[in-house]
Amino acid sequence: QTVEMRGFRLCSSKRFVLILLQFSKESGGWFLSSTCSEGFAYDRRGRQCIDVDECRVIPDACRGDMRCVNQNGGYLCLPRGLYSQPYRPEVPALPEPYPDTGVGAGGYPDVSGGAGAYPESFVPGPPRSVEPSYPRVRGTAPCILGYTLAEDGTCNDIDECETNSHHCNPTQVCINTAGGYTCSCTEGYWLIGGQCHDIDECRYGYCQQLCANVAGSYSCSCNPGFVLNPDGRTCQDVDECEEEPCSHGCLNTYGSFMCNCDEGFELAADGTTCMDLDECSFSEFLCQNRCVNTPGSFTCICPPGYYVYEDGRSCEDYNECETGNNTCTVNQVCFNYQGGFTCLDPLQCPLPYVEVSDNQCMCAAENPQCRDKPFTILYRHMDLSSGRSVPADIFQMQATTRYPGAFYIFQIKSGNDGREFYMRQTSNVSATLVLTRPIKGPKVVVLDLEMVTVNNVINFRGSSIIRLTIYVSEHPF
């Protein structure tokens, strides 16, 4: 017997041995040959070891609800409720038929236990209400690594993160997966040498302008004049002009803006306010008379009797006599001068002078009263600007009647008390009245300019007068 049972030495189940022995006695159809390994019987006809179908030949091979499944070289007892399909483990091809002489030293050791050899190949079916029972296996769990058997018989994933059975380091984050878990870094960190380190996003130019690195993140900001775009990284120029910050013109620029002012204004220190320029303070010569500052400009004002010329600066005399804007009567003669006018009364020659024209009086030579008096008095009027620069030739005299052998002397007979005038003879028949000192107006100067005629041949000496009335204006224009 022991010789025949040699193949069972490796078998741990005595029960199994007993079953096989029993079968041998009852049926006699099978012969356990010492040359066949366990679970096989020697077929004399075929002269080879063939598998024994224990499920058929052994009554109640499996107990209760267990279902017997024949295996090559053994059998399995599997719960009926647990497996919907007949269990067909993918057993590696047996080297069968065994050679007659090949006494297997245990042959198929994993199958020797009869069941539980391939738990990792089990395909879990839908849970049943039947309370499962399991083949009696050698303590091997029916679920693959990472799964645990639930009470209902299903294999459930173990959440290693939840159960704290993971091996992630403290800087890492455990992420449970089906059948396992992974260690990874949260956003903003990266794995260097097994540790999660903050990414210095600033170093990698995440922000277009200003960047602040923080643990696990970063924050971008923009220079003044820019605003952060919705992407949180790029900056966009602010169009400050939309807020109308300038008094006048606004020009948006990249990162800033510029104000400009209308003509006549200047930008204040604040860079936005436009202030009126006081053009009058620039120069005294901006206006000929008086400068009046106005917002954005200036105006020149002229004294009464003048108007502002086309150039906007100069003062031009109103010629009241030409425009008719005067108060002279029909008998009077209107005389215009700078800044005013005067009405000249009709000429009235003082006795013994008689009028010879509308501006000349004469004292007849035959009249004894006229002896030692100038022969003629010619009335002339002229105007002169106050403060006129000197010297200035202002009036010319010339002898109109020339006597052969006569010569002429020109002199200022009266009215030159201030010695502002000088008579310069320019030929033997002409002279020029020269202004030698500035005269400040307003003033009326009456000069008697005398021309003395001397003729030694006929022993004649006579004179004529030009009574020159000079209207000196109040203003130097």
Ligand SMILES: [Ca+2]
């Ligand atoms: Ca960071």
Ligand SMILES: [Ca+2]
């Ligand atoms: Ca801008």
Ligand SMILES: [Ca+2]
């Ligand atoms: Ca101004």
Ligand SMILES: [Ca+2]
């Ligand atoms: Ca005038």
